[in-house]
Structures are given as C-alpha cells and as structure tokens.
Amino acid sequence: DWKAVLRRFVQHCARLDYSWRSPSSRYAPLGLYLPKLRSETMPPIVIAVDTSGSIGGKELEQFSGEVSSIIEEANPETTHLIFCDARIQSVKEFLPGDPIEFKPKGGGGTSFVPVFSWIEENGIEPACVIYLSDMYGTAPESEPTYPVIWASTTKADSLGNYAPKFGEILFLDFE
Secondary structure, three states: OHHHHHHHHHHHHOOOEEEOOOOOOOOHHHOOOOOEEEEOOEOOEEEEEEOOOOOOHHHHHHHHHHHHHHHHHHOEOOEEEEEEOOOEEEEEEEOOOOOOOOOOOOOOOOEOHHHHHHHHHOOOOOOOEEEEEOOOOEOOOOOOOOOEEEEEOOOHHHOHHHOOOOOEEEEOOOO
16 A cells, blocks of 8 residues: 555654653553653655656646645645756745645656755755656666655556666555
8 A cells, every 4th residue: 555655654754752851641640651742743844746748637636635645644844845847847835734735837858856956955954755756757876865755656667777776666556
C-alpha cells in the first residue's frame, strides 16, 4: 500500500519533542512519570511536483490529492511546494492551516536538479523531500543530507537509466 509507505516515511521524518518539565498526566495515576509531548509539528518539508509534458491531467489530479494528504497528516511548520519541469516554474509556501493552492505550471522537459539546487540556494533544511513524478528526468549526482522519497507513477524496475542514485522509489498505483 503506497499510501501507508508514504505515511510512514513522513511520520519517520517528523520531530516529536518531549519535555520532562511537566510530566505526562496520562500515566501519573499509574505511578509512571514520563515526559510530555510538547510538539508534534514537523520541520519544513519540500514537496516537488513534476509538471513536464509527460505528466497529464490525471496524474496532476492525483498529485494534488497526495499533496493535500501529506500536508494534512504531517502538519509541517512550513511546506514548500515546487512545480518544476526542466526548470522551477513556481514555488508556493504554506503554513499550518493555510488553504492549499495547487496550480501547476510547466509542460517542458524534465530535470530534477533545479529543485535540489533551489533548496540549497535558499538555505532550506527540510525534514524530507517528496518528489511526485513519472521519473523520466535527470536527477542530481550527489545525495543530499536529508531523506528523499520519489513517488513515481512508473514502476522502479521499468526506469532503467532514469533511476536516481539516492532516495527511496515508491510506486504510485492510481488504478
């Protein structure tokens, strides 16, 4: 189940912040003094959407639903939503509670490199990057310091030379 795998990936990247300052009242009647959860927010995340010419309306509609689900479930401090074909077409930033505007732009060739360059140039330290794509593009050669999941509409065993050298590839089965 690709939705469960994606959910686990996002939850794994989440920051759970505990404090001993005020113990959890949930376990106090049992004589257990455990730290209290102070924050369930996740550090900033980047969600990149491939908007190249090979991505059709059906895929973009599915990607839109996934973006909303990821943001709702992960509750990141900030979500950077990047639409990219061979270059960055637009970047949207969302804070918790903001309405999600999914307005893809693009239609050219495919390169994944601009998204990773944008992250570095803007000093973003994401908890993770989730890249929604058909995977027929050029990925960076060097592995970033943050986890990456490639949510692909193409099965990994069909990618051949297009398979990136880092991150986990997750097949999105929209059927």
